[in-house]
Amino acid sequence: MTSPAVAVEAKRFVNREPELIARVVAGDRQAARELYDAHAPRVFRLAFRLTGDNELAQELTQETFIRAFAQLGRFRGESALSTWLHRVTVSVVSNAMRKVKRFRAREADLEEASLITTDTRVTDPDLRDQLYRAIDELPEIYRVTFVMHDVEGYTHDEIANVLGIAEGTCKSRLSVARHQLRQKLGAFAKEWME
Amino acid sequence: MTNDDERIPDSIRTAAADYNAPPELNRADLDAMWAAIEVEAFDGMRPDIGRAPAPRSRGMLSAANLMPLAAVLVLGVAIGRFSLPRTADVAPQVMASVDSARNSTIEGPYQSTASRYLGQATALLAALPMEASAGSASEPYKGRAHDLLLTTRLLLDSPAAADPRFRTLLEDLELVLAQVVRLQSAESSAELELIRQALEQRDVLPRLRTAVANISADD
Numbered sequence: 276m277t278s279p280a281v282a283v284e285a286k287r288f289v290n291r292e293p294e295l296i297a298r299v300v301a302g303d304r305q306a307a308r309e310l311y312d313a314h315a316p317r318v319f320r321l322a323f324r325l326t327g328d329n330e331l332a333q334e335l336t337q338e339t340f341i342r343a344f345a346q347l348g349r350f351r352g353e354s355a356l357s358t359w360l361h362r363v364t365v366s367v368v369s370n371a372m373r374k375v376k377r378f379r380a381r382e383a384d385l386e387e388a389s390l391i392t393t394d395t396r397v398t399d400p401d402l403r404d405q406l407y408r409a410i411d412e413l414p415e416i417y418r419v420t421f422v423m424h425d426v427e428g429y430t431h432d433e434i435a436n437v438l439g440i441a442e443g444t445c446k447s448r449l450s451v452a453r454h455q456l457r458q459k460l461g462a463f464a465k466e467w468m469e
Numbered sequence: 470m471t472n473d474d475e476r477i478p479d480s481i482r483t484a485a486a487d488y489n490a491p492p493e494l495n496r497a498d499l500d501a502m503w504a505a506i507e508v509e510a511f512d513g514m515r516p517d518i519g520r521a522p523a524p525r526s527r528g529m530l531s532a533a534n535l536m537p538l539a540a541v542l543v544l545g546v547a548i549g550r551f552s553l554p555r556t557a558d559v560a561p562q563v564m565a566s567v568d569s570a571r572n573s574t575i576e577g578p579y580q581s582t583a584s585r586y587l588g589q590a591t592a593l594l595a596a597l598p599m600e601a602s603a604g605s606a607s608e609p610y611k612g613r614a615h616d617l618l619l620t621t622r623l624l625l626d627s628p629a630a631a632d633p634r635f636r637t638l639l640e641d642l643e644l645v646l647a648q649v650v651r652l653q654s655a656e657s658s659a660e661l662e663l664i665r666q667a668l669e670q671r672d673v674l675p676r677l678r679t680a681v682a683n684i685s686a687d688d
Contacts, residue, residue, distance in 0.1 A: 304511055311503055316494055319502075323491035330675075332491070333498065334595045337505050344510040374599060403484045410488055425477070426488050453477050460481065 288313055292356050300348045311340055314357060318364050324422050325368045326375070335371055339364045354436050361437045369415055402460070409459040417452035424449050501678030505595065508588035583629055586620050590642055591678055593617060593649075597665045606652045606661055614649040621646060 298306035318339050323332035343363050350359055410418060419438070423429040424445075431449075435442040477485075593613055600606050606614075621643045630636040645664070652660055 302511070304507060307507075307510070308503060311506065312499070315499055315502065319494055320491045324489045327489035329492060330595070333502055334599075337502050337509070337592065337595070340502075340506045341509045344506070371599065402480075403487070406481060406484050407488055410485070421485075422488065425482065426485050456481070457477070 289355070293352065296347055296350060296356065299344060307344055310356070314360050315340070317357065318360055321361060321364050321423075321427065322368055324427055325365070325419065326372065331371065331375070335364070335367050339367045342367060358433065358436045362439065365419060365437060369419070372415065405460060406456070409456050412459070413452055413455060417448050417455065420445060420448040421452035421456070425453075497678075501591070504584070504588040504678075505592040508585050509592055512585050512589075583624065583635065586617070586624060589613070589617055589620075590646075594645075597661065600661055606649060611650055611652065614646050618643065618646040618650055
């Protein structure tokens with residue numbers, strides 16, 4: 276739980292953000308560094324959750340801030356800066372993951388060809404692995420929603436703001452994501468029981 | 470269908486909490502990322518902040534800058550620096566040089582230049598996996614490598630290269646950058662992948678980031 280002192284400090288920083296943003300737009304590196312220090316850990320955390328790769332998540336964190344600083348003049352303050360930054364993060368990560376998934380799919384095809392006689396029920400019985408694989412296989416819009424809500428603990432309101440969708444759409448996506456996961460995991464569990 | 474229709478069991482929720490569990494970022498990680506961001510966002514690679522749009526650094530060269538650039542290029546060609554080893558030979562050299570760069574003692578005005586340069590090199594190499602996964606090196610990417618190659622040669626011809634460890638680093642990075650610049654589209658994918666794998670297997674990028682952070686810390 277966040278301590279009162281930390282909460283006060285966080286509120287004080289949020290109050291300073293408009294000034295810092297104006298200074299960044301004017302080219303002030305120190306102000307940019309302050310914003311970066313305040314938001315980078317959470318941006319990295321989200322990028323890592325969505326990529327599962329430390330180096331890639333660091334790259335995408337960099338790209339998020341580079342893009343955010345370049346576009347900061349267009350930030351109107353209609354949402355919190357953190358929400359806006361997380362929107363940029365999801366956009367950057369989604370673009371990157373499209374390329375990465377294509378690349379990994381080619382690698383997976385090769386691996387599958389070499390392991391054609393392997394019985395996955397015996398060699399890979401772990402529910403956790405199955406769950407992670409099932410999450411990875413979710414269509415991106417459902418995966419992002421599921422990870423943000425059920426893994427990272429964002430609220431529907433926050434996710435809706437970050438993704439630029441209605442809250443009802445967010446709930447619907449989460450429901451679809453959970454449904455698909457249950458189907459995949461259910462099939463696995465039944466098969467394993469037999 | 471509502472959210473409540475698909476409640477997940479606690480066991481699944483608990484397991485999901487560990488999905489792609491992120492490591493804690495330390496100060497060195499944050500500083501290294503910042504070094505690359507600062508270079509891209511504030512040092513001419515991205516013209517959007519605090520100034521009117523301008524062409525990228527290659528187009529921003531003044532006549533005064535072109536003179537030493539030309540001289541260094543002629544010198545570079547003359548001494549035959551393009552006799553490149555194969556990729557597998559390049560990465561260990563880079564790695565060794567990066568290690569040695571940790572304790573570089575570059576002084577005066579060249580320290581900030583070196584810091585920016587290493588930040589740019591870090592950003593470029595960090596983007597290599599994305600280029601490789603796309604199947605070929607994009608022209609903007611090769612353009613950035615070209616810019617860095619010119620800067621490398623300027624630094625090699627400057628007092629900054631008097632530091633033997635930094636000189637070794639520059640020479641090694643020059644070879645890598647030259648390889649990237651010379652990539653042909655037909656062979657780009659395979660060559661990029663080779664460069665990427667060699668750099669990855671030897672953990673070069675984190676080491677380079679550490680070198681950036683250490684040099685920046687001496688600013």
